[in-house]
Every structure is written in structure tokens, then in C-alpha cells.
Amino acid sequence: MADRYRAAIVGTGAIAGAHAEALRAHGSRIEAVAVHDLDPTRARDFAGRWDIPDVPGTLDGLIDDGVDIVHLCTPPGTHVPIARRLLAAGVHVLVEKPPTLSLAELDVLAEASAASGAHLATVFQHRFGAGAKRLRGLVAAGDLGRSLLATCHTLWFRDDEYYGVPWRGRWATEGGGPTMGHGIHQFDLLLSILGPWERVSAVAARRSRPVETEDVSMALAEFADGTVGSVVNSVVSPRQTSSLRFDFEHATVELDHLYGYRDADWTVTAAPGHEDLLETWRAAAGETARSGHADQVADVLDALDAGAEPPVTVAETRRTMEFIAAIYASAAGGRPVRRGEIGPGHPFHSAMNGDSWNFG
Known part of the structure; x- marks a missing residue:
């Protein structure tokens, strides 16, 4: 030490x-x-x-x-x-x-x-804010029951001027669009709560921005524990928000913020008969600092x-990066992609746009 x-x-x-x-x-x-x-x-x-x-x-x-x-x-x-x-x-x-x-x-x-x-x-x-740690603790203890459904939306706005920086919006220098560089924080938090994903079905498109990559993507994800989830990433959304929702057997847990969250940005709604979860959450709440790098x-x-x-760790990072590659591979191929499918020799292993997959 x-x-x-x-x-x-x-x-x-x-x-x-x-x-x-x-x-x-x-x-x-x-x-x-x-x-x-x-x-x-x-x-x-x-x-x-x-x-x-x-x-x-x-x-x-x-x-x-x-x-x-x-x-x-x-x-x-x-x-x-x-x-x-x-x-x-x-x-x-x-x-x-x-x-x-x-x-x-x-x-x-x-x-x-x-x-x-x-x-x-x-x-x-975002994994390290007080609310995320508290939620992982409740999940690990089984207090929330089974995880059933989740949504993760990173709806941000980046104008054309933002992409005037030469390396942005290019496969060779940024690696992808909002799936790679913007929504990654939110769905990494999602994955840290829900654990291993199993299969992804996705679409991606370039709707507005002057880029090579996508500017929006949408994915349906299935997790090892049976949870089903949706992940949306955008840089064309004037009303910006970063929102996650977890529906468990005993409660819904929601987070709405933009670039960092406080305890006040979390909401817990208990299912009938499980109102004690509200007191459990509140008893540990109180963090007023915004989540960030210091955490x-x-x-x-x-x-x-x-x-x-x-x-x-590298292993944890790889799970998130493989999720990104699966979104791109599914969007390009028009079919679901399973965890473990993208390995050496697979076109989306060496580049997030595979064999020069592009829009237009």
C-alpha cells in the first residue's frame, strides 16, 4: 500500500x-x-x-x-x-x-x-454512485425479488457543430456513434445491475447528423436471469434525458438524470405488500453529491x-464492449446475436462496423 x-x-x-x-x-x-x-x-x-x-x-x-x-x-x-x-x-x-x-x-x-x-x-x-451501489446490494440480498423487465434510454442532443471535431462520428477514430460513445455509460450501469446478457436484437440508423456512424440505435436484450430489456441511444433528441427503469417482483426502481445522478434522482415504487422496501431505501439515502469520477x-x-x-476490470469491460458489438452486428445482419458469438475471425470482433458496414 x-x-x-x-x-x-x-x-x-x-x-x-x-x-x-x-x-x-x-x-x-x-x-x-x-x-x-x-x-x-x-x-x-x-x-x-x-x-x-x-x-x-x-x-x-x-x-x-x-x-x-x-x-x-x-x-x-x-x-x-x-x-x-x-x-x-x-x-x-x-x-x-x-x-x-x-x-x-x-x-x-x-x-x-x-x-x-x-x-x-x-x-x-455511473456504477459507483451511492444509488447504484445500494441497488446492487438489494438485488444481491434478494430483497427485490426476481428481475423481470428493464429499460435504458440515453436520449441526448449533439448538433452538427459537435461533429466538426475530426475524430468524432467516424468508425476509424471513434469506433461508432451514440451506442459506442454516449449511451455506453447508461447501459454499462444497466449491465452492472442485471448481470450477463444472453441475446441482442437491434436496429441502428443515421437519421440526421453528418457522420459515418449511426446517430440512433435501439436494442432488445435478453439476460441470463430471464430479464428482458430495451436500450435506446440517441444524439438527435432535443429534450435530453438519461433514464433507467428496473421492474422487479417487489418494486420498480427508476433513475432519471442527465450526466450524473444524486439520491434524489432515484424513485422506488413498491408492489402491494412490500412497502417496507421504501423505508429500506430511504434509510440509506441522503447522498447529495452528483455521481462522477471521484466515486x-x-x-x-x-x-x-x-x-x-x-x-x-478488463473482464467487466469486455462484457459491455461485447454488448456494443452485438448491437452493431445485429443491426447490420438483421438477426439476433448471442453472447460469445463475436470472437476472433468474426468481422465485428475487429471493428464495430464489421466489414465496412455503413449507412448510405
């Missing part, structure tokens, strides 16, 4: 500020000691805003700083070469979503992690202290 871990941030785009904030929130346990960006001016400006002492000009220079963990915040298409270099040097990596552009790339990073012993974890911060960083630090693999 380290007295105080040494962290670095690579990439200084918009999401990097959330990582710097999360590190500052746990300043007694971890310190941001370096920042690196291909644009030295951006790196220096970021370091100045967040009081980060070192701005190495190269990745090797950052590694020489003796960092324990790197928060990787660069565009998705750059994650693999950077993460491989860091893992080979024995540096743990906490990588922003999507972690890779394909399952094949994720398998490459899994091998690199196994070879060096350094850990790779993916940023899926996950706390759990990552706890795992590192214990010598354990930090969340979200």
Missing part, C-alpha cells in the same frame, strides 16, 4: 478536468504529478489551472516521472498505443470510454496487462491498496 499514489493525466480535452477534480478530491491518497498532451501549450495551461508540477514533452518522460497510474483522456483511436506503452512500463491505466475501438483491440490490452502485471481499468463512473477513483484506490485488480 502506497502512502500517496503518483498520478498523471494524458490528454487535456474536456473530460480531463473531471479527472483532475477527482484526483483533487482524494488528495490525501493520490497526487497529480504530471500532465502530457501532444500540444505543449495546452498541457502547460492545464497544469497551471490544476497546480500540476511537471509537463513532460513525451510519454517516456512521463514514465520517467515514476507515476503509478495514468488517467488516459485522449481520443478513443489513440488509446491502444498509449496504453500498451504504459502497461509495458508497469504503469496502471485508467482509460476513458470507449476504452478501445473494438473487441480485438481490448484483447490486445488485456494481453499487455497480463504480461506486465499492471492493471487496465475503464472509466464507467470510481475512490474504489480504484481501495483496490490498489489491497493489491487487487481495480474496477472496472
Whole structure:
């Protein structure tokens, strides 16, 4: 167990500020000691805003700083070469979503992690809010009865200007549309509650945005425990919302938020005869902070202290990434796709658009 871990941030785009904030929130346990960006001016400006002492000009220079963990915040298409270099040097990596552009790339990073012993974890911060942890506890205890039905809707709005950034909306650099880069947080939370999925039937379309990828997708999912669910992802929805609903035997649990939730964003409706669940939920409620990166960083630090693999592990990440690949493969092929079907040699293993599947 380290007295105080040494962290670095690579990439200084918009999401990097959330990582710097999360590190500052746990300043007694971890310190941001370096920042690196291909644009030295951006790196220096970021370091100045967040009081980060070192701005190495190269990745090797950052590694020489003796960092324990790197928060990787660069565009998705750059994650693999950077993460491989860091893992080979024995540096743990906490990588922003999507972690890779394909399952094949994720398998490459899994091998690199196994070879060096350094850990790779993916940023899926919504798993770590107080409400999500409480719900998983109730599910594990069996208090809610069987899971029956679930819905997960990420209905967001991104205008044409948003896609003026060259790497956005392209298969080769972003890996997909809202299924890959936007809804991923919500349905990762869904999967963390419901467990393994078994089969996906999906459609995807480009309805409005100037992109190569989809701008909407809809999927019907069947889970190992028999739950049936729907997952909708959009960047064409002017009234934005992130909403999840879980219908159990004994209660309906709902979450409505946008980019992060508080306890007040959860609603529990008890089935007749199970009103005691309302008091169980309320008794543990009260979290006023919005869920975010600091929640996950706390759990990552706890795992590192214990010598354990930090969340979200490669295996857990793969379940979510395979779900994405199944949505795209089902939409392209017009048939259901089962878990485990997309392996090496399958066209959707090496790219989320398979053999150059496209719209129009």
C-alpha cells in the first residue's frame, strides 16, 4: 500500500478536468504529478489551472516521472498505443470510454496487462454512485425479488457543430456513434445491475447528423436471469434525458438524470405488500453529491491498496464492449446475436462496423 499514489493525466480535452477534480478530491491518497498532451501549450495551461508540477514533452518522460497510474483522456483511436506503452512500463491505466475501438483491440490490452502485471481499468463512473451501489446490494440480498423487465434510454442532443471535431462520428477514430460513445455509460450501469446478457436484437440508423456512424440505435436484450430489456441511444433528441427503469417482483426502481445522478434522482415504487422496501431505501439515502469520477477513483484506490485488480476490470469491460458489438452486428445482419458469438475471425470482433458496414 502506497502512502500517496503518483498520478498523471494524458490528454487535456474536456473530460480531463473531471479527472483532475477527482484526483483533487482524494488528495490525501493520490497526487497529480504530471500532465502530457501532444500540444505543449495546452498541457502547460492545464497544469497551471490544476497546480500540476511537471509537463513532460513525451510519454517516456512521463514514465520517467515514476507515476503509478495514468488517467488516459485522449481520443478513443489513440488509446491502444498509449496504453500498451504504459502497461509495458508497469504503469496502471485508467482509460476513458470507449476504452478501445473494438473487441480485438481490448484483447490486445488485456494481453499487455497480463504480461506486465499492471492493471487496465475503464472509466464507467455511473456504477459507483451511492444509488447504484445500494441497488446492487438489494438485488444481491434478494430483497427485490426476481428481475423481470428493464429499460435504458440515453436520449441526448449533439448538433452538427459537435461533429466538426475530426475524430468524432467516424468508425476509424471513434469506433461508432451514440451506442459506442454516449449511451455506453447508461447501459454499462444497466449491465452492472442485471448481470450477463444472453441475446441482442437491434436496429441502428443515421437519421440526421453528418457522420459515418449511426446517430440512433435501439436494442432488445435478453439476460441470463430471464430479464428482458430495451436500450435506446440517441444524439438527435432535443429534450435530453438519461433514464433507467428496473421492474422487479417487489418494486420498480427508476433513475432519471442527465450526466450524473444524486439520491434524489432515484424513485422506488413498491408492489402491494412490500412497502417496507421504501423505508429500506430511504434509510440509506441522503447522498447529495452528483455521481462522477471521484466515486470510481475512490474504489480504484481501495483496490490498489489491497493489491487487487481495480474496477472496472478488463473482464467487466469486455462484457459491455461485447454488448456494443452485438448491437452493431445485429443491426447490420438483421438477426439476433448471442453472447460469445463475436470472437476472433468474426468481422465485428475487429471493428464495430464489421466489414465496412455503413449507412448510405
